[in-house]
Amino acid sequence: SVVGVGKPAEMAGGISEALITTAAGLIVAIPTVLAHHYLSNLADKIISDIDRACTEVVEALEESANSHNTLPLGSGSENLREGEEENVPISVSEEESYS
Template identity: 40%
Template sequence: MLDIIKGGGLLIWPILICSVVALAIILERLWALRTSRILPAELASTVWTLWRNDRLDAGSIRQIALNSPLGAVLAAGLANHKHGREVMQRCIEQAGRQVVHAMERYLNTLGTIASISPYLGLLGSVLGMMKVFAGFSAAHGAGNPAVLAGGLSEILITTAAGLAVAIPSLMFYRYFRGRVNELSMRLEEEAVRLIAVLHGEREE
């Protein structure tokens, strides 16, 4: 493995750094975007129980807000429902934007890695080709085998490494984007339901 890294030339190092960062982001987002963390199944029933029993005071609303991203959205509505539907809706929308922003954390970085990794591999290939052509120069003698082998190795390794980082990074970037959109829609559904129930437009 170490020999492969050494054979990749200088450009293999930024590619390796990209791979480590991408792996860390993927693992962190897989953990952070779990449904049980974003949309706890028991939270809605807890909110309605407190509502029916007239126990939605400032303390309980604060606990709901700290429960989860869904809790933060619902708490924004609960804390402002007495100010009218329009104010309540604006507060929920603002809280929702903050939650979505948090769910999208690091995704731009992952997308950037997916975009630049093939170019790093391509740049490494160009440098490798320059090394190959240098093998034909008078300084190295005609067709120096060691220089030619080193250049070809650099071309193949950096190209493969760049693609190996870019492909899974792009796949997970697309997956997480879709995941955020799905969770956002479900958050919106719960928020609309809360507004309707608290203003007597539908039952729990």
């Protein structure tokens, strides 16, 4: 044997184990990083959509407050799914509400 090398057969077992664990680690790590990247981008898109919607609501509320008009939201029936009914608040006079 060469000075300082040791027994090549014993070293081969350790190197083989290191290669197997490295390959297993990469098999787990690569899909995990890709999934993290995808989910992170999806979360950023959802946050951006929510932020945009909140900005639109705030702007509509500010416009309504400045113009003293009702919000331009329509009756709401255009947003109903098939088979759903629109809940319309019923105004009750003071006399009827106490009986």
